Amino acid sequence: MRDYVDQLKEKRICSECVGEPYLQDQIEESGQEAECDYCNQTGRTFTIEDMASLVEVAFQQHYERTETQPDGFEYAMQREGIREWEREGEETIDVIGEAAQIDVQPATDVQEILADRYAERDPGAPREVEYEFEREARYTPKKHDDAEWHTKWRQFEHVLKTQTRFFSQEAADTLKEIFGSLDGLKTQAGRSVIIEVGPGTEFTAFYRARTFESDDTLQEALEAPERKLGPAPSSLSKDGRMNARGISVFYGSSDPIVALAEVRPPVGSKVLVGRFDVTRSLRLLDLSALQEVEAHGSLFDPAYVTQIKRAKFLDRLSRRITIPVMPNDEPFEYLATQAIADYLATEASPTLDGILFPSVQAGRGQSNVVLFYKAARVQAQDLPEGSRITASVASQWDDGLEPHYWVSEEVPETPKAKKADQYAHFFGWDEHNPVTQDNRDPSLKLDVQSLVVHHIAAVEFRTTPYSVDRSRIAMLTDEENRTGDVPDF
Structure with a gap:
């Protein structure tokens, strides 16, 4: 058996016999020029032992071996005739072949090398113990978490x-x-x-x-x-x-x-x-x-x-x-x-x-x-220098004051020379101070025609109600606490 596995390790596989793109690239980049033992063509190749090592890491990260026996609940379901237990997952060779996109023969060779590798790690284990990568073992994709x-x-x-x-x-x-x-x-x-x-x-x-x-x-x-x-x-x-x-x-x-x-x-x-x-x-x-x-x-x-x-x-x-x-x-x-x-x-x-x-x-x-x-800079409103803006929030009608929102713009016939921004201090910058000068490009422009005033008359809530349970029990007496003699209910 040892000689057989050693011979398997020396077999070579070329990139053309591997369908998985990442593995193909790895073989093309770092493989040796040699004859492929699976298609007999000459090209860039890896040893099957190299391939087995890559498969081993992939399995450690992305697959887990399923249980060989039903758990307590599954056993009870089977015993009552509700559902027959069947082991989950696919067999080792099938998973290797699907993952690496290789034919059955190279997948079998990889499986035998890995099974031997894991058997060597624990040679004294009972034979009924299933090793990783045994032919009959079954695997399912691992559920990753973000705990780290x-x-x-x-x-x-x-x-x-x-x-x-x-x-x-x-x-x-x-x-x-x-x-x-x-x-x-x-x-x-x-x-x-x-x-x-x-x-x-x-x-x-x-x-x-x-x-x-x-x-x-x-x-x-x-x-x-x-x-x-x-x-x-x-x-x-x-x-x-x-x-x-x-x-x-x-x-x-x-x-x-x-x-x-x-x-x-x-x-x-x-x-x-x-x-x-x-x-x-x-x-x-x-x-x-x-x-x-x-x-x-x-x-x-x-x-x-x-x-x-x-x-x-x-x-x-x-x-x-x-x-x-x-x-x-x-x-x-x-x-x-x-x-x-x-x-x-x-x-x-x-x-x-x-x-x-x-x-x-x-x-x-x-x-x-x-x-x-x-x-976050808002473009200033395009108004001539010297314009006067006034606003009102109500108008007088026969029935009294009613909400009425309007804005009046009074602009000079001849625009005045532009002055320093009167709101510079409000915004926290000064156009003459290189430290606080605002050099941002405007990204936003307020559409003054879009302004709407909403009067808040009521607020609605969407809730998920939960009832509150209440219970009452008799308190234990000092004697009952001391002796542990609790009356039956």
Whole structure:
């Protein structure tokens, strides 16, 4: 037997006798020129022992041997005549042949080499014990999990929350490992996780809403909607899901009603909603596509199993990023998503301008967007210098004041010379200061004709009710506790 296996190991197989593309490439790149023992043609070849070693690693990563006997439940089902037990999986030679795309003879040779290899490792084991790669053994595809990635993520969150929030090399390395090479990720349908938005795309505009609890502040917003409805300046920017305090970004929605729902207005308030047209092409990471990422590769590529586990983790992470966060938990729970946004805004390759993610307020089919600071500048309204803007929120009618929203633009007959931007301080920059000067290209333009004021008359809730069960039992007496003598019921 030993001589026979040693002879098998020396047999050679050429790339033409192997159908699996990765194995073909490996043979062509590093194989030796020799005659193939299976087709008798001369070409690049591997020894069957080399092939067996590659198959062994692939099996360790992607297959598991099934049980040789039924478990307790399966045995009971069989004993009662409910269902006859049958071992799961395919036989070893069949799995090897299908995976490597080789004929029965080379698959059999690989199986015999591997079976001998594992028998040698435990020569004293009882013969009834089944070894790996025995001919009658059966295998099924292994179910991969993302436990390793999840552990890394939990450690990442722990570091951010308890140790350091800035200049953490460990955190940067984790994010690079998770979000590296995003342009190579595809969904099962072949869709990229990076999408283009802007003119000529599916997303040409986004809606933004703001809640007002007084007519005075609403009137101010109607007079300067780019400033009051657009992204808050750095000095007023609060912590958000995708931005730290002081970082000005643009949050928007794909639908005006979704934008209204996202601000969660109280009953009695008024909400101003407007459409911001995207004026130039922007590149976004689509979190919904991350949920459908499929790893593409070869079972024989050692890196493929890492890609599979990463894809599973990206699915879990993309869902976790968008789950609702309770207001009291926001300062801590937003740390990780803020770090992700910062990394994607500055370090991602290819460069990204924002993130598109599912709305948690409106349910399936609707999207929210965050545009990073570099892509969040709103184009100023095209008005002559010296123009005067006034707004009103009500008009006097016979029955008294009624809601009536209008804006008046008074423009000079002869435009005046342009002055320094009177709102520069509001936005946190000065056009004469090279440090604070805003050199960003505008990405958004508010359509002032799209403005709508919503009066919030009621709020609807979609809930899942659960009843509360209650029970009552007699307390044990001290004597019963001491003796353990519990009365029967």
